[in-house]
Amino acid sequence: MKIGIPRGLLYDHYQFLWKSFFENLGAEVVISQKTNKKIVDDGVAVTVDEACLPVKVYHGHVMDLRDKVDFIFVPKIMSIHEKEYICPKFCGLPEMIKTSISNLPTIIDPTIDFIKNKKHLLEIVYEIGGYVTYDKRKIRLSFEEALKSHQNYKNKMKQGFFPMDLDKKHEEKHEAKHKEDTQKILLLGHPYNIYDEYLSMNIVEKLRKYGMTVITQDHFSKDQINPQMNELQKKMFWTFGRKMLGAALYAMEQEDIQGIIYLSSFGCGIDSVIADIVERRTRRNSKKPYILLTMDEHTGEAGIDTRIEAFVDMIKWRVENENYVSTHGQYISAR
Amino acid sequence: MKITFPHMGNTYLPVKAMFDDLGVDVITPPINSKKTLEIGTKYAPEQICLPMKINLGNYIQSIEKGADTIVVTGSCGPCRYGYFMEVEREILKDLGYEVEIISLEAPDGDIKEFYNRVSQMLETKNIFKIVKTFKNAFGILKKIDEIEEKVLKYRPYEKNKGEIDKIYNHLIDQLRKSTGSKEMLQYIKEAEKNFMNVALEKRQDVLKVGIIGEIYTIIEDFSNIDIGKKLNNLGVEVHKSHSTSGWVLEHLFYESIGRSREKDIRKAAAPYVKTMVGGHGRETVGNAILYAKEGYDGLIHIMPFTCMPEIVAMSILPKIQNDYHIPILTLIIDEMTGEAGYITRLEAYIDLLRNRRDKFQNEKMLSWS
Numbered sequence A: 001m002k003i004g005i006p007r008g009l010l011y012d013h014y015q016f017l018w019k020s021f022f023e024n025l026g027a028e029v030v031i032s033q034k035t036n037k038k039i040v041d042d043g044v045a046v047t048v049d050e051a052c053l054p055v056k057v058y059h060g061h062v063m064d065l066r067d068k069v070d071f072i073f074v075p076k077i078m079s080i081h082e083k084e085y086i087c088p089k090f091c092g093l094p095e096m097i098k099t100s101i102s103n104l105p106t107i108i109d110p111t112i113d114f115i116k117n118k119k120h121l122l123e124i125v126y127e128i129g130g131y132v133t134y135d136k137r138k139i140r141l142s143f144e145e146a147l148k149s150h151q152n153y154k155n156k157m158k159q160g161f162f163p164m165d166l167d168k169k170h171e172e173k174h175e176a177k178h179k180e181d182t183q184k185i186l187l188l189g190h191p192y193n194i195y196d197e198y199l200s201m202n203i204v205e206k207l208r209k210y211g212m213t214v215i216t217q218d219h220f221s222k223d224q225i226n227p228q229m230n231e232l233q234k235k236m237f238w239t240f241g242r243k244m245l246g247a248a249l250y251a252m253e254q255e256d257i258q259g260i261i262y263l264s265s266f267g268c269g270i271d272s273v274i275a276d277i278v279e280r281r282t283r284r285n286s287k288k289p290y291i292l293l294t295m296d297e298h299t300g301e302a303g304i305d306t307r308i309e310a311f312v313d314m315i316k317w318r319v320e321n322e323n324y325v326s327t328h329g330q331y332i333s334a335r
Numbered sequence B: 001m002k003i004t005f006p007h008m009g010n011t012y013l014p015v016k017a018m019f020d021d022l023g024v025d026v027i028t029p030p031i032n033s034k035k036t037l038e039i040g041t042k043y044a045p046e047q048i049c050l051p052m053k054i055n056l057g058n059y060i061q062s063i064e065k066g067a068d069t070i071v072v073t074g075s076c077g078p079c080r081y082g083y084f085m086e087v088e089r090e091i092l093k094d095l096g097y098e099v100e101i102i103s104l105e106a107p108d109g110d111i112k113e114f115y116n117r118v119s120q121m122l123e124t125k126n127i128f129k130i131v132k133t134f135k136n137a138f139g140i141l142k143k144i145d146e147i148e149e150k151v152l153k154y155r156p157y158e159k160n161k162g163e164i165d166k167i168y169n170h171l172i173d174q175l176r177k178s179t180g181s182k183e184m185l186q187y188i189k190e191a192e193k194n195f196m197n198v199a200l201e202k203r204q205d206v207l208k209v210g211i212i213g214e215i216y217t218i219i220e221d222f223s224n225i226d227i228g229k230k231l232n233n234l235g236v237e238v239h240k241s242h243s244t245s246g247w248v249l250e251h252l253f254y255e256s257i258g259r260s261r262e263k264d265i266r267k268a269a270a271p272y273v274k275t276m277v278g279g280h281g282r283e284t285v286g287n288a289i290l291y292a293k294e295g296y297d298g299l300i301h302i303m304p305f306t307c308m309p310e311i312v313a314m315s316i317l318p319k320i321q322n323d324y325h326i327p328i329l330t331l332i333i334d335e336m337t338g339e340a341g342y343i344t345r346l347e348a349y350i351d352l353l354r355n356r357r358d359k360f361q362n363e364k365m366l367s368w369s
Ligand code: SF4
Pocket: A052, A053, A054, A055, A086, A087, A088, A089, A090, A190, A265, A267, A268, A269, A270, A271, B308
């Protein structure tokens, strides 16, 4: 039996968990191709104009799998942390897929909702595994095994790797890890925007070519993010919003982070809120350069390149000039 | 302390009555206008949804009139509404306004906590009085809702055009000028009596349209360019799927509205939307089905540009349209929405409904013969 997993939305984050789980169970797993023009075009064609690009593209990934597999795994991921959601569109994802795309194979669409607690985790695991085998023990063991691969992946991310670095050869991997002497940039954005090489127009590689070390919200620890977020009056109820805003607030106070780039999807409600707060706080509390890049299916690469270039120039200029100025300033205040 | 609050339909009337009864200084924001939206659009994030832009405009206009405290309601996601106040706080701070934003909500239906917050805000321990005033205000809100519902229903059947509007406008005018709930109730009673005397006529050609979608744009007639009245003028009886009193219960106490009706809505939606999708996305789908079953001629789905839950609903509605054979028109609203284009679309849609009904009736007659 063949199970398809669309390479969209949270695929990157859960790739090892999902893939190994199904494989351990004995199923054959097919991942849709990397995002490409056809996938984007297909997705755009079947979705409403108003949907955000990542959701449109996800539809394209499902269509890529449609004729190749017996099942497609489209989880309804409502909440992965207590009292936090991801996005309304995630809550309605399987429904959108089922209404917008015709001739689908069976959709495996478990509801993953940990808004109150994670008590149901095992039930969900059995539900999903049930499509492949009746053997509950096997399901549980397969899941536990898969969790290990997932943990391993998460550790790699914390070390500064990016999902796209993982298929690289050993030496290149080493390159990707951050070096002390380069300039550091914080790249914020939903993971499916910043880690998708096609959608992000390779922004990570572009910045690296300019000699920058790129870090994202995923490279910060809970201890760095939580204290910032606890200071806000209203609890942030979006998982990625919380990570992005927390990382930004933390980064604002770090000398070694030279600038912040926010890569957002046009029409994304979460980005509209988070990017605005990040921008206001950055301007108010730090002198770090900040830019907001907004993407949809019409965004041209040339425009993005120009803005990245200007941003990098600004950082380089500041490193050369302002460091000097600020030591000078210290002298004055000491006198 | 001078309190202000955002506009949403006619809520400002009972809210003002409540604060008047409590003896609190309150500044009602100027009625929503182009100016309000202009201010909001200027300072709000470009891609935030229309409701926040109008809210922000309300606050700034009130602050200019002397307000120093903003009272809002909350929610815990996943729709961005629950985070409006944090963004607004940042914006107002950058603009140099020193105001306090207080969120009134009863997390997990904790009504005691709600009244605690209110009494803290009002610096009074007299919870009994607060509860009583709140109940009075809520009673007024419900009455106004009922009146509005009837206006939208009966306007197309008037014998003497304009009669209902006259009574209604007069009532709103009086309510605006009154102080406290007692006075308001008096006027409402009078108006109710006057409504009873309006002459109506039976008309076969009146169509029935239900309004579904995002709650703010449905309720706030400034944002929907007075869709109810426009449809009434085209000979259409209108029913809105959301009301302010339902909204108040839901947002202040996280309590579900109308209980049984809401269960029906969810049940109807279930084959198409299994869980909540934030905001009222699921309700939009459920209401569409219920209206279709109740024999409405058509449905208008209305939402702010970039509204996440409604985009989910919008993706699913084509299926409802097919399965239930009911034409659905989606109207997406933002600060650029122009009245002229909007009316043209409404007219074209109503023409379509008319033709459809005529055709349907002809077919019925043919099959009889
Ligand atoms: S969080 Fe934003 S980008 Fe992601 S699915 Fe929701 S609206 Fe789209």
